[in-house]
Amino acid sequence: MAHTIAVLAGDGIGPEVMAEAIKVLDAVQQKFGFALEYTHADVGGIAIDNHGEALPASTLAVCEASEAILFGSVGGPKWESLPPAQQPERAALLPLRKHFDLFCNLRPAKVFKALAAACPLRADIVGDGFDVLVVRELTSGIYFGQPKGREGSGPDERAWDTKIYKRSEIERIARMAFEASRLRRKKVTSVDKANVLTCMVFWREVVKEVAKEFPDVELSHIYIDNATMQLVRDPHQFDVMLCGNMFGDIISDEAAMLTGSMGMLASASLNSSKFGLFEPAGGSAPDIAGQGIANPIAQILSAAMLLKYSLGQDQAAAAIEAAVSAILDKKIMTRDIATPGVTPVSTSAMGDAIVAEI
Amino acid sequence: MAHTIAVLAGDGIGPEVMAEAIKVLDAVQQKFGFALEYTHADVGGIAIDNHGEALPASTLAVCEASEAILFGSVGGPKWESLPPAQQPERAALLPLRKHFDLFCNLRPAKVFKALAAACPLRADIVGDGFDVLVVRELTSGIYFGQPKGREGSGPDERAWDTKIYKRSEIERIARMAFEASRLRRKKVTSVDKANVLTCMVFWREVVKEVAKEFPDVELSHIYIDNATMQLVRDPHQFDVMLCGNMFGDIISDEAAMLTGSMGMLASASLNSSKFGLFEPAGGSAPDIAGQGIANPIAQILSAAMLLKYSLGQDQAAAAIEAAVSAILDKKIMTRDIATPGVTPVSTSAMGDAIVAEI
Numbered sequence: 001m002a003h004t005i006a007v008l009a010g011d012g013i014g015p016e017v018m019a020e021a022i023k024v025l026d027a028v029q030q031k032f033g034f035a036l037e038y039t040h041a042d043v044g045g046i047a048i049d050n051h052g053e054a055l056p057a058s059t060l061a062v063c064e065a066s067e068a069i070l071f072g073s074v075g076g077p078k079w080e081s082l083p084p085a086q087q088p089e090r091a092a093l094l095p096l097r098k099h100f101d102l103f104c105n106l107r108p109a110k111v112f113k114a115l116a117a118a119c120p121l122r123a124d125i126v127g128d129g130f131d132v133l134v135v136r137e138l139t140s141g142i143y144f145g146q147p148k149g150r151e152g153s154g155p156d157e158r159a160w161d162t163k164i165y166k167r168s169e170i171e172r173i174a175r176m177a178f179e180a181s182r183l184r185r186k187k188v189t190s191v192d193k194a195n196v197l198t199c200m201v202f203w204r205e206v207v208k209e210v211a212k213e214f215p216d217v218e219l220s221h222i223y224i225d226n227a228t229m230q231l232v233r234d235p236h237q238f239d240v241m242l243c244g245n246m247f248g249d250i251i252s253d254e255a256a257m258l259t260g261s262m263g264m265l266a267s268a269s270l271n272s273s274k275f276g277l278f279e280p281a282g283g284s285a286p287d288i289a290g291q292g293i294a295n296p297i298a299q300i301l302s303a304a305m306l307l308k309y310s311l312g313q314d315q316a317a318a319a320i321e322a323a324v325s326a327i328l329d330k331k332i333m334t335r336d337i338a339t340p341g342v343t344p345v346s347t348s349a350m351g352d353a354i355v356a357e358i
Numbered sequence: 359m360a361h362t363i364a365v366l367a368g369d370g371i372g373p374e375v376m377a378e379a380i381k382v383l384d385a386v387q388q389k390f391g392f393a394l395e396y397t398h399a400d401v402g403g404i405a406i407d408n409h410g411e412a413l414p415a416s417t418l419a420v421c422e423a424s425e426a427i428l429f430g431s432v433g434g435p436k437w438e439s440l441p442p443a444q445q446p447e448r449a450a451l452l453p454l455r456k457h458f459d460l461f462c463n464l465r466p467a468k469v470f471k472a473l474a475a476a477c478p479l480r481a482d483i484v485g486d487g488f489d490v491l492v493v494r495e496l497t498s499g500i501y502f503g504q505p506k507g508r509e510g511s512g513p514d515e516r517a518w519d520t521k522i523y524k525r526s527e528i529e530r531i532a533r534m535a536f537e538a539s540r541l542r543r544k545k546v547t548s549v550d551k552a553n554v555l556t557c558m559v560f561w562r563e564v565v566k567e568v569a570k571e572f573p574d575v576e577l578s579h580i581y582i583d584n585a586t587m588q589l590v591r592d593p594h595q596f597d598v599m600l601c602g603n604m605f606g607d608i609i610s611d612e613a614a615m616l617t618g619s620m621g622m623l624a625s626a627s628l629n630s631s632k633f634g635l636f637e638p639a640g641g642s643a644p645d646i647a648g649q650g651i652a653n654p655i656a657q658i659l660s661a662a663m664l665l666k667y668s669l670g671q672d673q674a675a676a677a678i679e680a681a682v683s684a685i686l687d688k689k690i691m692t693r694d695i696a697t698p699g700v701t702p703v704s705t706s707a708m709g710d711a712i713v714a715e716i
């Protein structure tokens with residue numbers, strides 16, 4: 001029976017890079033003997049245009065009928081005049097995360113050796129590349145905490161949000177981080193602000209308790225402000241960084257940018273039944289949309305994460321990752337990552353090259 | 359009549375670098391014809407040891423009787439086993455900020471030309487150095503918002519904090535940012551998370567209103583996650599970054615580390631009556647305390663900020679800043695900033711050199 005995938009390409013470069021990801025998925029399903037069935041649906045700006053909302057009920061229904069969501073990227077200048085809280089990205093992603101209880105966000109930030117020179121950090125800091133996995137809690141914290149509100153008028157008018165965590169929410173994301181670290185370097189750094197926030201004192205306490213179930217993993221704690229500094233000073237010191245929703249938003253973006261490989265980074269948002277949403281770390285890049293020059297690798301690696309985490313097709317996922325490494329070694333590069341002397345290839349040529357490699 | 363200064367040297371390298379700052383203050387008071395009267399008091403770890411609390415009433419009384427506070431740095435391994443919320447830094451600084459209503463935190467993050475090579479960013483990104491001023495709201499937001507609490511038990515046990523801003527609080531810090539930008543490049547970037555947080559929607563709205571009073575200043579808005587990325591990608595794009603308490607904590611530390619000149623960065627925390635607390639951006643560096651090798655420049659530049667902001671002695675402040683630049687050009691450098699081929703000088707030799715230059 002075919003695995004069902006909801007394909008939400010979105011705006012900007014979304015549709016272009018998604019086409020390449022589908023090519024690659026088609027190639028691995030033949031090679032590894034499984035079948036995928038794609039259902040396309042609108043999301044983000046295009047959904048606002050076609051259906052009046054960023055996440056229409058029809059799209060949600062497609063997602064519900066699928067085993068996983070392959071997400072492109074959303075937003076662009078056309079919708080920039082909407083109020084911040086109605087921006088396509090926010091209005092599509094937040095309800096999807098909450099609806100499917102996608103509490104576990106995995107954001108790998110790694111330097112690809114062939115691209116180390118693009119890293120914004122000094123070469124002696126980058127060394128032969130670093131590899132950090134940010135594990136971010138995605139369905140609680142200040143993003144969703146109640147109450148939120150606004151009241152009063154004049155100088156006393158005020159607005160507020162509540163940063164709140166329950167023990168069970170901290171436990172489940174902490175376990176994901178410890179488990180993930182076991183497949184890596186067995187080090188978890190929990191990011192908090194326990195010197196100031198009551199909620200983060202609790203966070204630290206619960207993470208320490210969960211750590212007892214993982215005596216083989218080394219746990220340390222760092223304040224968010226220090227974490228942003230240490231990432232810059234020496235990213236090699238981190239293996240898995242465990243964060244709440246807001247701090248994870250910040251740390252994962254900083255770490256992603258520090259790699260210099262933004263067009264290469266995938267992410268996964270999972271619930272406890274292996275259902276997940278998989279998307280590139282970068283944005284919809286409207287400035288280069290439609291030119292056929294966008295880098296599809298982040299989308300292709302997101303598809304690989306989907307195969308691994310939602311469909312259990314580890315071999316197919318590994319084959320895609322290996323193919324990506326191989327084409328980089330062969331200096332097949334899109335414009336954004338082309339090293340000096342390399343003639344950039346198009347989006348579709350990149351997809352073809354990866355397919356050929358598989 | 360003499361100006362009164364509360365001198366809170368604190369722990370670690372605090373007392374060593376403070377001694378040099380006092381030397382420099384003594385030199386400028388002679389030269390510029392004003393008098394300073396210092397009152398020393400314990401703060402931080404040493405205050406916990408001597409008085410049982412990080413901010414004893416006697417120290418607070420000294421501060422109250424003074425026109426400004428020159429603060430060293432606090433904390434160290436001796437007090438690390440205290441719970442995070444009782445750490446010397448937190449337990450000294452937060453009550454001081456609140457007590458004196460020090461709502462306006464100025465954190466300059468600039469690359470000193472002579473030290474550009476120490477910047478962790480690639481040389482082509484650093485260029486001839488960048489210069490960002492973080493203006494951080496310091497007495498409200500999630501740091502002080504009520505309610506904070508913890509309740510329940512078992513998996514539902516939970517803890518929370520409230521991120522809250524009043525219109526008047528946003529207005530006064532926004533005005534400080536716009537005014538500061540007028541002495542610089544007239545660009546303010548307000549950092550928020552208006553796509554997710556109700557409080558930050560309000561923040562953005564009020565900042566926009568205040569901007570109308572400053573038509574000559576260019577205002578833009580950026581989400582905190584993007585801000586941490588853009589700082590890495592191209593710090594030159596920023597002039598003044600206006601932040602709430604929590605985001606300012608994060609952004610100012612990231613920006614400070616990106617300069618590579620951590621031992622050189624001062625900060626000011628001001629209220630609306632020119633009273634202020636002035637302290638280095640770096641920490642108490644217990645690993646090098648007592649060796650006479652710490653860099654006193656951050657403390658000396660904090661003293662310069664004190665002269666400028668609390669005592670209105672702009673000329674004396676400028677003289678100190680010029681002296682610091684001059685000695686760097688003469689390659690007089692402590693160990694932390696010594697460029698290749700330079701023999702590092704001691705903490706006190708650095709202080710002497712700056713005094714000689716004045």
Ligand SMILES: CC(C)[C@H](C(=O)O)[C@@H](O)C(=O)O
Nearest residue numbers: 089090093094249553554583
């Ligand atoms: C679009 C926005 C709501 C979202 C977030 O803050 O989580 C984005 O920044 C992300 O990190 O996926």
Ligand SMILES: CC(C)[C@H](C(=O)O)[C@@H](O)C(=O)O
Nearest residue numbers: 195196225447448451452607
């Ligand atoms: C010590 C701590 C409470 C403090 C803060 O978070 O404000 C510190 O990190 C700072 O930035 O001055």
